[in-house]
Amino acid sequence: MASEPAETTQAAADFDAMSSSKTSPSTRQTRVRRREGAIISAARNMFVTHRYAGTTMAMIAREAGVADGTLYTYFENKDALARGVISDFYKRLTESSQIGVDGKRTTRTKLDFLARHHLGCVMDERGIIEMLPALTTSLTDYAGSEVYKLNKTYVAVFDRIVREGRACGDIPGDADVSVLRDIFYGALDYGGKSLMMRSLRSGARKADMTRLVDRLVGMIVGTSSHTKSVADRLEAVADRLEASLKQVEDT
Amino acid sequence: MASEPAETTQAAADFDAMSSSKTSPSTRQTRVRRREGAIISAARNMFVTHRYAGTTMAMIAREAGVADGTLYTYFENKDALARGVISDFYKRLTESSQIGVDGKRTTRTKLDFLARHHLGCVMDERGIIEMLPALTTSLTDYAGSEVYKLNKTYVAVFDRIVREGRACGDIPGDADVSVLRDIFYGALDYGGKSLMMRSLRSGARKADMTRLVDRLVGMIVGTSSHTKSVADRLEAVADRLEASLKQVEDT
DNA sequence: AGCTAAATTGAATAAGGTTCAGCTGTCTTA
DNA sequence: TAAGACAGCTGAACCTTATTCAATTTAGCT
Structure with missing residues (x-):
């Protein structure tokens, strides 16, 4: 549950599978996907340990191994x-x-x-x-x-x-x-x-x-037990009574 | 720690109560408390309409009718x-x-x-x-x-x-x-x-x-069905049904 | 009136989010 | 394979805002 690669890898695989061009595992698309995963992972680590207000974009960038500006090519803000x-x-x-x-x-x-x-x-x-x-x-x-x-x-x-x-x-x-x-x-x-x-x-x-x-x-x-007792049947009746009663009361 | 608003208010109240001197409604203590109230009220208005991130200290100060720096004499940050x-x-x-x-x-x-x-x-x-x-x-x-x-x-x-x-x-x-x-x-x-x-x-x-x-x-x-006895429940429902019907008939 | 301390002020500072002009590596095409 | 095109990347500069603080004003007191 801690590391995301499962999810990211899966997404990347789906994406590759959809595009008809067979790309090697180090194609540009793949690298971009990988990096997005790295950024999300880094951000999660920082947010979990320092909360939202306590983490700076610089911290996330450093953790992810990218420049500050790079974050903004993946996420608007x-x-x-x-x-x-x-x-x-x-x-x-x-x-x-x-x-x-x-x-x-x-x-x-x-x-x-x-x-x-x-x-x-x-x-x-x-x-x-x-x-x-x-x-x-x-x-x-x-x-x-x-x-x-x-x-x-x-x-x-x-x-x-x-x-x-x-x-x-x-x-x-x-x-x-x-x-x-x-x-x-x-x-x-x-x-x-x-x-x-x-x-x-x-x-x-x-x-x-x-x-x-x-x-x-x-x-x-x-x-309630699953035995069909008299009590159960009464209960069902009570349920129905209550429901219609609520209708009356609401009007 | 110390969120001081309540702290301060409480302290002021205690102080007034303790001092036997009867202070007019425009004493320093009173004015300070009034202003604190104005600041809290202004802040609440801004926070409710613009959320935390969307309100600036300047906005709150303007709304409260004080200078930016004044906010920090009442609240740490x-x-x-x-x-x-x-x-x-x-x-x-x-x-x-x-x-x-x-x-x-x-x-x-x-x-x-x-x-x-x-x-x-x-x-x-x-x-x-x-x-x-x-x-x-x-x-x-x-x-x-x-x-x-x-x-x-x-x-x-x-x-x-x-x-x-x-x-x-x-x-x-x-x-x-x-x-x-x-x-x-x-x-x-x-x-x-x-x-x-x-x-x-x-x-x-x-x-x-x-x-x-x-x-x-x-x-x-x-x-609900699993807690009260069926008999009790039916009785309660009957009570409510009678009451509601009486209301319906009266109108 | 004059003194003291509390309140207040707002311009200066600092921190951090965001931008952008240029750089780098990859892909495409001849 | 070389050149051009371009997506991705970079990080220093920019801008907004929280926060500070030296100077000033005001209230309370004798």
């Missing part, structure tokens, strides 16, 4: 470079999440993995996603941005789990998926921050994480 | 000024929240109000709290900061509701309060962002907010 780092982060996060989720069977274990994986990655490269708000000039701009699309792609992993969970009855209720999504990721981000602060004193990070994730996933999946 | 704005925000938020909550009777209505109030305030002065991550140099520093203490004071409003709710049986489970707190505020912040983005297209902000808050509060209070 410091903000765009930071957005590039975030985009890269989301790409890696999406891929590793989907792979991990595919290896789990039940709705609960999928969500459990996703939550822990998210927490781990975000805490690992803490500061990367936290740059986002400061980089968002306006919501309308953000809505059309690359980062927004990649974020949507990432959370789609969660959305799919929820929809499948609904289909097989694991997830009760009929709330909008977006509501569950906000609760899931919002709670994880806040919980992650609390976790880090608490682990400054007591190193009991793992137990704390388990408590948070269990509670959160439990809230979504529900603890 | 731009970061400290921003922290002062955040501190001020938390103070107002805490007070208005507590007042509102005190006006509600049940656990559910208290949480419902708190959630809506939080969402409203944060969306209203959006960008203020979002500055925080960028201003946090290190977690250890933050743990001892004024802003952190004020945040703790603010979320204590929530903590109290939860504890009372537990005591009277409204809130089931024995999860750590901190977990519920992270879920509550995390979900609200994320949900708030989603809300704003969605309301760019469809102006259905109110209905969306209701859905989010209901689901979230329901998860905590336990009207």
Whole structure:
């Protein structure tokens, strides 16, 4: 998760494959790709260790082994470079999440993995996603941005789990998926921050994480057994009653 | 460390209270405090409309009607000024929240109000709290900061509701309060962002907010399927249904 | 009024993001 | 293979802004 070459190499390979000209591994295109990867990697290192405000373009250039001006041939400005780092982060996060989720069977274990994986990655490269708000000039701009699309792609992993969970009855209720999504990721981000602060004193990070994730996933999946008891049927009735009641109340 | 705004204000207040001399409303202390208020207010306006990166110290000085250098007699630097704005925000938020909550009777209505109030305030002065991550140099520093203490004071409003709710049986489970707190505020912040983005297209902000808050509060209070007994739940639904129908009939 | 210290000022300084005129290596074409 | 064209690269100069500080003003006091 630390080094990007996997992602960059992959992208470069795709690009080469698309262009019909067979280029040797040291063609100009390849070198440019490689260098872009090096810059993003360097920028990530600096941003993670010194935060956005604490890293200068000169630091990134030195770390990447290029001149200051070179950065501007790859990214319009410091903000765009930071957005590039975030985009890269989301790409890696999406891929590793989907792979991990595919290896789990039940709705609960999928969500459990996703939550822990998210927490781990975000805490690992803490500061990367936290740059986002400061980089968002306006919501309308953000809505059309690359980062927004990649974020949507990432959370789609969660959305799919929820929809499948609904289909097989694991997830009760009929709330909008977006509501569950906000609760899931919002709670994880806040919980992650609390976790880090608490682990400054007591190193009991793992137990704390388990408590948070269990509670959160439990809230979504529900603890109801799968036996079709009278209680379950009553529950379903209550669900429907509540839904129509809400409609009445809203008008 | 030391974000001094609150520091200074508090110190000044203490000083006045201690000195037996009755100072007229145009004493030096008073004027200083007034000016500090003007600076914080000016800074808030600029930060809200232009974000942190987009506002210059010169802009704030002009808005506050003082010279550039004057800002630095009140705040160590731009970061400290921003922290002062955040501190001020938390103070107002805490007070208005507590007042509102005190006006509600049940656990559910208290949480419902708190959630809506939080969402409203944060969306209203959006960008203020979002500055925080960028201003946090290190977690250890933050743990001892004024802003952190004020945040703790603010979320204590929530903590109290939860504890009372537990005591009277409204809130089931024995999860750590901190977990519920992270879920509550995390979900609200994320949900708030989603809300704003969605309301760019469809102006259905109110209905969306209701859905989010209901689901979230329901998860905590336990009207949801897995926490309360079915009998209790049906009873509660019947109560609400009767009340709503009465309202409908009256109109 | 005169003294002291706190407040205030705004021009000077410094840091860092950004630009751009030139340089270098690679590709293309004859 | 040599010459021309050009993409990429360079880093010193430029410009905006946060920050400093010596000088000045103002308030409080005797």
